[in-house]
Structures are given as C-alpha cells and as structure tokens.
Amino acid sequence: MSEITPSQTVGPFFAYGLTPVGRCDWDPNGTYSWKNSVESNLVTPDVSGTRIRIEGTVFDGDNKPINDCMIEIWQADAQGRYASPGDNRSLPNTQFKGFGRSATDKAGIFAFDTIKPGAVPGPGGKPQAPHIVVAIFSRGMLRQVYTRLYFSDEAANAADPVLGLVPADRRGTLIAHKEGGEPPLYRFNVHMQGDNETVFFEI
Amino acid sequence: MSLIYPTKSLENFPKHLTPGYKSTVKRSPTKPLMIIPHTLSELTGPIYGHNAVQEGDNDLTKQHKGEPLGERIIVHGQVLDEDRRPVKNALVELWQANACGRYVHNVDQHPAPLDPNFTGAGRTVTDDNGAYKFITVKPGAYPWGNHPNAWRPNHIHFSVFGHSFVSRLVTQMYFPGDYLFPFDPIFNSVTDEKARNRMVASFDLENTVPDWALAFKFDIVLRGREATPLDNDDHH
Numbered sequence: 001m002s003e004i005t006p007s008q009t010v011g012p013f014f015a016y017g018l019t020p021v022g023r024c025d026w027d028p029n030g031t032y033s034w035k036n037s038v039e040s041n042l043v044t045p046d047v048s049g050t051r052i053r054i055e056g057t058v059f060d061g062d063n064k065p066i067n068d069c070m071i072e073i074w075q076a077d078a079q080g081r082y083a084s085p086g087d088n089r090s091l092p093n094t095q096f097k098g099f100g101r102s103a104t105d106k107a108g109i110f111a112f113d114t115i116k117p118g119a120v121p122g123p124g125g126k127p128q129a130p131h132i133v134v135a136i137f138s139r140g141m142l143r144q145v146y147t148r149l150y151f152s153d154e155a156a157n158a159a160d161p162v163l164g165l166v167p168a169d170r171r172g173t174l175i176a177h178k179e180g181g182e183p184p185l186y187r188f189n190v191h192m193q194g195d196n197e198t199v200f201f202e203i
Numbered sequence: 204m205s206l207i208y209p210t211k212s213l214e215n216f217p218k219h220l221t222p223g224y225k226s227t228v229k230r231s232p233t234k235p236l237m238i239i240p241h242t243l244s245e246l247t248g249p250i251y252g253h254n255a256v257q258e259g260d261n262d263l264t265k266q267h268k269g270e271p272l273g274e275r276i277i278v279h280g281q282v283l284d285e286d287r288r289p290v291k292n293a294l295v296e297l298w299q300a301n302a303c304g305r306y307v308h309n310v311d312q313h314p315a316p317l318d319p320n321f322t323g324a325g326r327t328v329t330d331d332n333g334a335y336k337f338i339t340v341k342p343g344a345y346p347w348g349n350h351p352n353a354w355r356p357n358h359i360h361f362s363v364f365g366h367s368f369v370s371r372l373v374t375q376m377y378f379p380g381d382y383l384f385p386f387d388p389i390f391n392s393v394t395d396e397k398a399r400n401r402m403v404a405s406f407d408l409e410n411t412v413p414d415w416a417l418a419f420k421f422d423i424v425l426r427g428r429e430a431t432p433l434d435n436d437d438h439h
C-alpha cells in the first residue's frame with residue numbers, strides 16, 4: 001500500500017513563488033521580490049549543440065489560451081545524456097542541467113531557450129528520437145499532465161518507440177514545428193481538449 | 204539508485220476531471236492517458252544542489268524590514284520515497300497567502316490587507332535525512348469563486364522534486380482539524396480518506412519553540428520504490 005502524498009493543483013497564484021522573474025508579467029513591475037530557482041533559459045556557457053527556442057500556447061477546452069499555466073521541461077544534452085544520477089553516462093563537469101520552467105504570460109504563451117537534445121537510448125537499446133519531456137501545471141489541473149515534444153525536422157521520429165505507440169492520427173500533436181529564425185524557433189502548442197487534443201502520458 | 208515507479212500509486216491522486224472543482228472541466232484531458240514504458244527520459248530527473256537556495260530562503264519572516272503579522276509557525280518534515288527512504292538534496296519550494304488570507308499575486312484582489320513584511324514564498328533543499336524546515340506565519344483562509352460562499356481551508360502550496368521527473372509533485376499542506384475541509388472540492392478531490400489525510404500536517408508539540416513559534420510536521424512521500432527482481436519482472 002502506497003503512502004504517497006497526493007497531488008493538488010498549483011492554483012492560480014504560483015507565479016510569485018515559482019516563476020517570479022522573467023516571462024511572468026502578472027506583476028505590474030514585471031517581477032516579484034523573489035528569485036527564480038529554475039529558469040526558462042537552459043543555455044549555459046559551456047554547453048555544446050544547436051541553440052533553439054521553443055514557444056507555444058496551452059489551450060483549454062474552449063480553445064482559449066491558458067494564462068496561468070506553468071510548463072516544465074526535462075531534456076538530454078546534445079549528446080543524448082541526462083544530467084542526472086539516473087544516467088551514468090552524464091558528464092559531471094557540464095553545467096547544462098536540462099531542466100527549465102516557464103509560466104505562460106497574459107497571452108498564454110510560454111517560451112524556452114535551450115539546445116536541441118540528442119537521441120536518447122530507449123527500451124531494448126533502441127534509440128529514441130530527440131525529444132523533451134513536458135509537464136504542465138495549472139489552475140484547474142489537480143495534478144500535472146505529461147507529454148513529449150518531438151522536432152518536425154527529425155527523420156528519426158519515424159522509428160521512435162514511443163511515437164510508434166501513439167495512433168498515427170494523433171502523433172502530430174507531439175511535434176514542435178520549425179519556424180526558422182536564428183536561433184530556430186520551434187512552435188509547440190498544447191490542446192487540453194478538442195479535435196487536436198494533445199496526447200498525454202500516464203507515466 | 205535505480206527505482207521503479209508503479210503507476211498504481213497514482214490511484215491515490217485526484218482524477219484530472221473533478222467537476223466539483225469547476226476549472227477542471229475545460230482543463231482536463233478527455234481522452235485516456237497513454238501508458239508508455241519508463242525510459243531513461245522518465246527515470247531521470249533534475250538535481251539541485253545547495254546552490255539552488257541561499258541561506259535564509261527558508262525563513263519567510265525575515266525577507267522584509269519588519270516581521271510579518273500573524274501566528275509564527277515552524278513547518279518541517281521529511282521528503283521520502285514510497286519505501287520511506289529519505290530523498291536528500293530535494294528542492295522544496297512553497298508559497299502561501301499571508302495571515303489574512305491574501306496572496307501577493309496581483310490577480311488576488313479580495314478585500315483583505317497585504318502585509319508589507321510578507322511575500323509568502325520560500326525554498327530549501329533537503330538534508331541527508333530528507334529533512335526540511337521553514338519558518339513562516341500561518342496562512343489565512345480565503346474566498347474563491349468556485350461556488351457561492353466558497354472558502355479554501357488554510358493551506359500552504361508545496362512544490363517538490365524527487366529522484367526522477369515522474370516523482371515531481373505539486374501539492375498543498377493543510378492544517379489539522381480545519382472546519383472548512385468538508386466544503387472544499389480541492390481537498391476532497393482526493394477521494395480516499397487515508398490518502399487525503401496525508402495532506403494534513405500534524406501539530407508537533409515537541410518541536411514547538413516555547414515563547415516563540417508553534418510547529419507542524421508535514422512528511423512528503425514521493426513516487427519511487429526500490430527495484431527488486433520481482434518488481435522488474437512486473438514492470439517490463
């Protein structure tokens with residue numbers, strides 16, 4: 001019998017505690033008198049790989065942008081290694097943490113500056129296409145939802161073991177679309193409900 | 204350490220769609236969540252050393268010129284995994300309303316005063332025993348728009364990181380014996396009574412500091428169990 005502590009909603013007022021500085025523009029002065037523990041910019045001076053920007057909107061069941069949402073991302077470095085004790089290939093001396101957090105702003109937009117992750121080992125040693133694990137927290141969500149972000153310009157998507165489990169007509173909801181620019185922008189919109197409802201994972 | 208993360212534990216969590224909490228209706232998935240194998244991406248998670256927090260970040264009563272109004276309290280406990288092993292170096296963040304039930308967040312405009320000496324945010328990292336400690340003031344109850352005359356029980360919001368990204372937890376800590384419990388759809392979104400009561404801190408006389416502050420103990424149990432050969436067989 002699990003003694004686990006249940007999840008509860010992050011609520012509408014997390015910004016001054018969890019994302020006090022940066023994209024959160026709820027405060028009239030732009031920031032609260034507190035500091036970020038986790039940034040939306042994951043790029044460290046020593047990190048190698050292709051710099052990218054990820055931007056998106058989370059839509060509710062009425063197709064309205066959710067403006068009190070917090071998005072967290074977890075990703076490997078460009079060589080496909082996680083900065084975590086759970087990955088024994090990780091380089092202890094790199095500063096890249098692979099973890100980021102962004103609130104949505106008043107227009108419901110979140111954004112991350114990071115590097116494109118490399119391919120990561122998957123079940124049975126089969127490689128997984130480059131991807132980012134995404135957790136979404138919001139008022140009205142009693143627990144986070146998890147999804148994955150894949151990249152539209154990766155041929156490896158076709159053989160990805162997780163994407164392969166997703167019905168073909170819903171796979172597109174997990175693809176961030178390259179829009180160009182420098183660094184290149186990938187757009188990743190999330191739909192909680194509706195015809196384009198994003199695939200969420202029970203993990 | 205290589206752990207397994209049984210999804211069965213998630214049965215203790217609220218359902219995404221909990222209509223009594225109205226905001227869930229348009230913000231919960233309508234299609235069944237897909238179960239996928241736990242890969243390296245799920246089994247790893249961010250690590251935050253002691254550089255993520257600074258000295259004093261866990262004392263919410265010392266962030267301004269003066270001391271905040273309200274009942275000074277100590278909130279402490281242990282972060283554990285499901286086998287009750289301490290989770291050390293875990294980043295624990297909290298945020299809360301002031302003693303009058305008002306949040307600093309500028310969307311909260313209900314007619315209760317702000318306290319110039321209280322922001323209501325703190326963070327710390329657990330020690331080698333998984334222990335954490337905050338000094339703060341007891342938050343007040345506050346009204347919300349979910350239904351007529353809706354009030355949230357006193358609570359402190361917690362955000363915690365465990366061994367992996369799947370053990371990531373955002374929750375709320377409640378205070379023992381709150382008369383608002385029966386009326387709160389968020390608290391009652393956890394339908395199992397025992398699981399629900401694990402969100403309620405216990406009054407901790409032993410750690411109360413005489414003439415200074417009452418203490419409450421709140422242990423946080425995150426997903427994750429030690430892998431055993433049997434469990435591994437189950438899992439794959």
Ligand SMILES: [Fe+2]
Nearest residue numbers: 011355358360
């Ligand atoms: Fe709250």
